[in-house]
Amino acid sequence: MERFDVIIVGAGLAGLAAAYTLAGEGVEVVVLERGDYPGAKNVSGGRLYLNPVRDLFPGLWDEAPLERAIVREGATLMARNRSFTFHYTGGELRNGKPQSCSILRSKFDRWFSGRAEERGAMILAKTLVTDLVRENGKVCGVVAGGDELRADVVIACDGVLSLLPEKAGLRAPGLSRDYAVGIKEVIRLEPGVISDRFTVGDGEGAAHLFAGDITRGLFGGGFLYTNRDSLSLGLVVSIGDMAKEAAAGDAPALFDAFKARPEVEPLIRGGQTVEYGAHVIPEGGYRALSGLCGDGLLVAGDSAGFALNLGFTVRGMEYALASGYYAAKTVIAARKAGRFDATVLAAYRQSLEESFVLKDFRTFKDTPRVLANPHLFGHYPELIGNLLRDLYTVPAGPKSPVFTTLRRHLTLSELWTMLLDAKEVAKI
Ligand SMILES: Cc1cc2nc3c(=O)[nH]c(=O)nc-3n(C[C@H](O)[C@H](O)[C@H](O)COP(=O)(O)OP(=O)(O)OC[C@H]3O[C@@H](n4cnc5c(N)ncnc54)[C@H](O)[C@@H]3O)c2cc1C
Numbered sequence: 174m175e176r177f178d179v180i181i182v183g184a185g186l187a188g189l190a191a192a193y194t195l196a197g198e199g200v201e202v203v204v205l206e207r208g209d210y211p212g213a214k215n216v217s218g219g220r221l222y223l224n225p226v227r228d229l230f231p232g233l234w235d236e237a238p239l240e241r242a243i244v245r246e247g248a249t250l251m252a253r254n255r256s257f258t259f260h261y262t263g264g265e266l267r268n269g270k271p272q273s274c275s276i277l278r279s280k281f282d283r284w285f286s287g288r289a290e291e292r293g294a295m296i297l298a299k300t301l302v303t304d305l306v307r308e309n310g311k312v313c314g315v316v317a318g319g320d321e322l323r324a325d326v327v328i329a330c331d332g333v334l335s336l337l338p339e340k341a342g343l344r345a346p347g348l349s350r351d352y353a354v355g356i357k358e359v360i361r362l363e364p365g366v367i368s369d370r371f372t373v374g375d376g377e378g379a380a381h382l383f384a385g386d387i388t389r390g391l392f393g394g395g396f397l398y399t400n401r402d403s404l405s406l407g408l409v410v411s412i413g414d415m416a417k418e419a420a421a422g423d424a425p426a427l428f429d430a431f432k433a434r435p436e437v438e439p440l441i442r443g444g445q446t447v448e449y450g451a452h453v454i455p456e457g458g459y460r461a462l463s464g465l466c467g468d469g470l471l472v473a474g475d476s477a478g479f480a481l482n483l484g485f486t487v488r489g490m491e492y493a494l495a496s497g498y499y500a501a502k503t504v505i506a507a508r509k510a511g512r513f514d515a516t517v518l519a520a521y522r523q524s525l526e527e528s529f530v531l532k533d534f535r536t537f538k539d540t541p542r543v544l545a546n547p548h549l550f551g552h553y554p555e556l557i558g559n560l561l562r563d564l565y566t567v568p569a570g571p572k573s574p575v576f577t578t579l580r581r582h583l584t585l586s587e588l589w590t591m592l593l594d595a596k597e598v599a600k601i
Contacts, residue, residue: 177203177295179504180315180324182302182337184211186490187474188330189285190497193230196292198505203324204286204294205317207301212282215332216357216452218396218487219405220380222273225491225529229498233288238280240400241378242271245371248485249436251385252558256436267377275378275398275405276490277359279448302331305340305470311514312341312469325513328471328500330493333453335476343464343472350413351457351541353393353482356428357407360444364402370440371399381440382485387431390551391418392544395431396487397440404441406432409454409487411545424451454489455480459538465525466518471500479530481537483601484544492530499524539600548594556582 179195181188184206195202208214220243227234246261266272286296306314306321314323329337333352338344362370371379383395393410408428415424431437455461455478462478465471473479473496480489503521507513525531560582564575573581583591 175203175320175322177201177322177324178508179203179326179328180205180322181328181330182315183329183331183335183474183476184208184286184296184298185215185282185330185332185474185493186285187476187479187493187497187500188328189282189289190230190494191328191330191473191501192294192296193233193285193289193292194498194501195504196289196294198501199293200501200505200508202294203322204289204296205300205302205315205322206296206298208298210283210298211286211296212279213298215278215282216355216450217276217278217490218355218357218398218407219276219278219400220273220396220398220487221276221490222486222488223270224272226494226498227270229495237276238284239271239274239276241275241373241376242266243273243275243380243398244271244377245373245379247379247381249381249383249385250554250557251383251387251434251436252554253386255558255562256385256434256554257557257561258436273380275380275400277400277403277405302337305337310468312467326469326471326504326507326518328473328497328504329476330473330497331476333455333475333480335472337470338463338472338476341464341467341470343467343470347461348413348457349416350411350545351455351461351478352412353409353454353456354412354415354424354451355407355409355454356424356451357405357449358432358446359400359448360404360406360441361402361447362404362441362444366443367399367402367404373399383431383437384484385550385554387434388427388550389418390547391415392547392550394484394550395437397437403447404444406437406441409482411456412453414545454482454487456482456541458541459534460541462534465522466503466515468515468518469513471503471518471521473497473500479534481533481540482544483537483540484549492533495528495530496525499528499530537601543597543601546594546597548590549598556587
């Protein structure tokens with residue numbers, strides 16, 4: 174029977190952040206990953222906000238395989254037959270350290286696992302963990318490939334469909350409304366074509382989000398991020414909404430229709446699809462987080478439910494990195510105390526409460542409920558599209574005054590509904 178100080182299940186960003194931090198302090202740690210290599214199974218839009226995690230991993234970011242620094246933001250609200258786009262760029266995005274970068278997980282996770290190995294962590298790929306091992310009610314190891322591996326602590330970083338918190342009694346089975354499905358393609362294009370098409374310089378990149386008719390009014394949206402020599406294009410749709418609205422179509426069909434939209438097709442034209450993946454995303458927010466610790470067990474990253482979709486930002490990677498880091502720091506302190514029971518490991522939750530992680534989840538606790546409003550993804554894109562159509566149209570005869578056009582679309586009942594919806598959105 175193999176024995177380690179710490180066993181980490183899953184070599185995604187949470188698991189690797191924990192392993193990197195623990196190994197840096199000389200802790201004997203093994204990471205068990207079911208994929209052929211770290212990064213093989215990990216799907217993400219790939220926009221990483223660096224500010225929240227820069228100081229947790231000093232020196233790491235200077236060498237990291239980051240793709241492009243995002244200096245241009247864009248968003249398109251899509252109606253069935255028309256759309257409204259805006260772009261933003263600002264000096265703060267171009268000067269100094271980048272606020273956010275695009276990354277490709279197949280590259281980044283492989284590189285990060287190499288850094289953890291250099292510090293002494295052991296990464297075992299092609300190793301599926303199927304159960305926890307318990308002694309006197311305390312978690313003391315895992316079952317992988319029919320063998321038992323033992324440790325003082327197990328850190329569950331096995332992603333959104335993690336069963337370990339459930340097996341440990343830290344979470345009830347998930348509800349479909351708390352999850353979304355994401356489909357993503359990586360589309361290869363010449364670096365110069367990308368810079369020209371998205372009007373950015375060398376090493377600079379753009380991020381663009383899409384919402385509205387592309388999800389047939391269901392909660393979700395599309396994203397496009399520029400990498401060095403490729404684009405990451407994807408679509409995310411609420412699984413709960415899809416289950417309710419069978420007529421909305423399946424996610425791959427929505428993705429194909431998204432790619433064919435006149436706002437999207439010219440951006441990806443001439444590109445070659447080199448990667449296609451689909452993955453579930455936790456979107457239940459604060460209410461749907463799992464328990465974070467038990468006797469001998471900590472839970473980090475998507476496994477705990479740490480992903481937040483605010484509509485204009487989709488974030489999970491910094492929460493995975495930070496929760497992995499704080500889990501590791503908790504274990505280091507517990508080793509000094511020589512105890513790994515839930516009372517000692519509860520310091521993990523405290524660290525997360527004091528960090529941006531649980532502060533963000535508390536601040537945005539109402540977001541999943543507010544964004545579940547179908548008006549936001551169906552009615553308003555059509556309303557704005559129709560209003561802009563009438564403002565821009567020059568008819569054969571005389572044109573209506575602007576006020577008449579506005580009143581035609583913004584009736585009193587419409588304004589009242591907007592006010593009620595705005596009151597809810599203001600809670601985000
Ligand atoms: C389409 C899409 C777009 C997204 N866009 C963004 C974005 O732009 N920005 C952002 O910040 N976040 C984004 N997210 C969310 C983000 O990708 C995740 O929150 C983040 O990857 C979570 O990292 P993690 O380490 O917790 O989990 P993962 O990266 O999923 O890693 C879990 C690992 O555990 C392994 N594993 C699972 N079960 C077992 C087992 N039983 N035994 C052994 N190994 C196991 C898996 O193979 C995997 O390698 C997106 C997600 C999706 C799906």
